[in-house]
Amino acid sequence: MTKKVNKFLLYVFLVIGAFLSFFPLYWMFVMATNPNHVINQIPPAIVPGDKLSENFSNVLNHIDFFGAMLNSLIVSSVTTIGVLFICSLAGFAFAKLHFKGRDKLFLVVLVTMMIPPQLGLIPQYFIITKLGWLNDLKAVIIPGMINAFGIFWMRQYIKEAVPDELIESAKIDGCGLFRTYWNIVVPSILPAFATLGILTFMFMWNDFLWPLTVLKDEEVYTIQIAIRTLQDAYVKDYGMILSGTFWSTLPLIVVFLVFNKLFISSLTQGAVKQ
Amino acid sequence: MVPQSKAKALNMKYSIAKRLTEKQKTSIAGYLFISPFFLLFAVFGAFPMIFSFYLAFQKWNGFGEMTFVGFQNFNFIFIDPVFWKSIYNTVIIGLLGTVPQLIAALILAVILNSVLVKMKSFFRVAYFVPNVTSIVAVAIVFTVIFNEHQSGIVNATLGLFGLSPVNWQTSEWGVKIAIATMIFWRWVGYNSIIFLAGLQSIPKELYEAAEMDGAKKWQQFLFITVPMLKPIIIFVVFTATIGSLQIFAEPLIFSGSGFREESITIVLYLWREAFSNNAFGTASATAVSLFLLIIAFSVINVLMSNRLGKTGNIRG
Incomplete structure (x- = not known):
């Protein structure tokens, strides 16, 4: 009997939690489909309305929504590819190649993880200005490729996943080290690519402070910067603001729901395994 | 017997030389493979961080001259x-x-x-x-x-x-x-x-x-x-x-x-x-x-x- 009551209470707790978890997203949709006066009435609307396309066309009048989505896609994917290449190559060197000072250099990589990124923010901004990269997606992409955690992650993975004998035999076959990396290491670390890829992509897609600092021109706005500007209007049209927010959020949520196992394990693995 | 041992010694010498170059090759590859990270980090990570400490003691509006002001910024x-x-x-x-x-x-x-x-x-x-x-x-x-x-x-x-x-x-x-x-x-x-x-x-x-x-x-x-x-x-x-x-x-x-x-x-x-x-x-x-x-x-x-x-x- 008490077991049944307990079970019931646990479910009540979990269901309320799940409801609170989804509610802001649902409410985003409710507001994205309602006119402003319905949103501002008392009590507020809690069911979707019929202004779905009207609110979204208002968004398109205010910001270049699809352009900003494309910019975010470019920034996130190019950075992710760069990070995967740079980190796996360095991870391979740190895991399998013997050279002087290797372990000390790896320690340096680890130490750089501890430094807060805001410390260098201002000089970084001026370096970008000096390079003429202000209002250029490069300003976000190139510094984004620095990922010490990625090197750490790849080194651990390659150490376990790629046997030394395999590398030795490639060497005997006269395979150069870069070819060994490309033909032997890369195919055996695809799961690590998935993990680090998702982590990097999500981080870059959601990044705000740095793009806000170096992307001042509407043409190069990422989606995060673009939807923020929706708020700046003098008269706040919440239907429009939340429409932009909702449609910018939806694609990633859908991808997450489809690949939820892979996403959850990727995003938490770094924490669990450290 | 003498030429044979000589050949053996030569062979050994040759293999040591080969192993050395092999080792050097590995070293060079190692440094090359880790260099993208360190180059990027030097420009966009380490230098800005160090420069922040320098800037903290300067008065600067972003385009004019910098002037050293000691601890004034902190004050x-x-x-x-x-x-x-x-x-x-x-x-x-x-x-x-x-x-x-x-x-x-x-x-x-x-x-x-x-x-x-x-x-x-x-x-x-x-x-x-x-x-x-x-x-x-x-x-x-x-x-x-x-x-x-x-x-x-x-x-x-x-x-x-x-x-x-x-x-x-x-x-x-x-x-x-x-x-x-x-x-x-x-x-x-x-x-x-x-x-x-x-x-x-x-x-x-x-x-x-x-x-x-x-x-x-x-x-x-x-x-x-x-x-x-x-x-x-x-x-x-x-x-x-x-x-x-x-x-x-x-x-x-x-x-x-x-x-x-x-x-x-x-x-x-x-x-x-x-x-x-x-x-x-x-x-x-x-x-x-x-x-x-x-x-x-x-x-x-x-x-x-x-x-x-x-x-x-x-x-x-």
């Missing part, structure tokens, strides 16, 4: 009440956003780990969704949820219970609670799944043995679960602390670019000094102060986790 921010307010705000928002959140995450993880619960994967996904939502989207939607008017959904809910509406956007605690709620919502599920992974790695035999010794559920939780989860708890608290000190997007979006005093955080103060006041010297002094503050908090974290370890040992 300036240390007598500025808003600087201290920003530290206070950061710490309070951080505490409000993480302490209840981590406790809730741990409870949630224990429930999800219970044998009684089915549909675990559904709940895992449900609780993880907020973490996939961008901070900007979260901040925008909560800005509307915590609307000051009676039509704001939180105020409307308070009204259902006969409570009067709260000035979420302009009152000292209203702003902080609203921002802390955003942090809570976005991270509670994430951290509970990390705790859950930790719980699943605790051997079941420990609980069975405790059960046989007559230990109650709460005793099992306190003397088995918490000590076994220690490394993960330390990690989560550590990242949450560092993350809290860097809060920026939520207050900027919630309170607008006016940098309201109820919600200005350290990074926001830094940002205001640099890009709104063009005072890059004091902004850098703020960056250096933030860096030192993060080190201080990390040391406190390490000391506390060491103590936690000791008490655990005495009990265990």
